[in-house]
Amino acid sequence: xxxxxxxxxxxxxxxxxxxxxxxxxxxxxxxxxxxxxxLDPQVEQVVSALGRLNRRMNVAYGRQVAxxxxxxxxxxxxKSLVLAGSPYRMGPGELAKRLGLTPAAMTHRIDRMASEGLxxxxxxxxxxxRVIVELTDEGRTKWLEAMRMASAFEEDLLCDLTGAERGVLxxxxxxxxxxxxxxxxxxxxxxxxxx
Numbered sequence: 001x002x003x004x005x006x007x008x009x010x011x012x013x014x015x016x017x018x019x020x021x022x023x024x025x026x027x028x029x030x031x032x033x034x035x036x037x038x039l040d041p042q043v044e045q046v047v048s049a050l051g052r053l054n055r056r057m058n059v060a061y062g063r064q065v066a067x068x069x070x071x072x073x074x075x076x077x078x079k080s081l082v083l084a085g086s087p088y089r090m091g092p093g094e095l096a097k098r099l100g101l102t103p104a105a106m107t108h109r110i111d112r113m114a115s116e117g118l119x120x121x122x123x124x125x126x127x128x129x130r131v132i133v134e135l136t137d138e139g140r141t142k143w144l145e146a147m148r149m150a151s152a153f154e155e156d157l158l159c160d161l162t163g164a165e166r167g168v169l170x171x172x173x174x175x176x177x178x179x180x181x182x183x184x185x186x187x188x189x190x191x192x193x194x195x
Contacts, residue, residue, distance in 0.1 A: 025049060050176075057157075064149040068142050074113055078143040081119070081135040088135035092121075095133060118142060 023031065029044050058072075065075045080098050081088045090098075096106035110133055113119045118139035124130035135143075158166055180187070 022052075025052070060153055061150060064153065065146050067149075068145055070116075070118070070142055070146075073109055074116075074118060075143075075146060077109060077113060077133075078118065078135065078139050078146075081133070081139070082143055088140070089132050092131055092133055113139070 025045060025048055028048060029039070029041050032044060033039050033041060061075075062072050065072060070078070076099055077095060080095055081090060084090050092106050092110055093103065095101075095110075096103050099106070101109070110119060110121055114121050116138075117136055120134045120136055122132055122134070124132050161169065
């Protein structure tokens with residue numbers, strides 16, 4: 001059976017055995033300690049595990065939305081519109097700012113999504129200069145299906161943890177997130193556009 005790698009397309013049979021393997025966390029930490037003696041292995045274990053988990057989760061989510069015929073970039077717009085609440089509308093500038101995109105990249109993304117029937121783009125009736133992007137029924141259906149798929153994946157991801165362990169893990173991760181948000185308040189967006 002073909003296997004996909006985060007770095008590229010699916011590989012099969014003999015190619016899968018020849019594909020370079022990522023070192024285990026223990027191997028990575030040992031190499032880091034060899035090259036940088038001041039490394040705290042406990043800290044490195046936590047941050048490396050979080051980094052790998054994040055990368056693998058992003059690959060899984062990307063595969064899920066691709067199965068629905070949308071891209072990660074389109075998913076982000078759908079999510080932003082849903083988070084805005086009913087009637088699921090935002091201006092393109094507000095969307096661009098929320099997603100950390102340039103206005104040109106946001107326009108390109110909205111054009112593509114409007115042609116796919118995921119959003120509409122119309123002039124604001126109260127201010128003809130202002131454009132409003134609104135989620136369509138098709139866009140909301142895609143968002144709901146992606147959420148169903150993600151929920152099943154996430155439940156499976158955490159199935160080995162008890163409710164109490166999930167609570168503790170959630171609290172610890174939120175503490176880490178708050179520290180990063182405090183230290184890097186401008187790091188919520190992207191450094192470059194994905195499109």
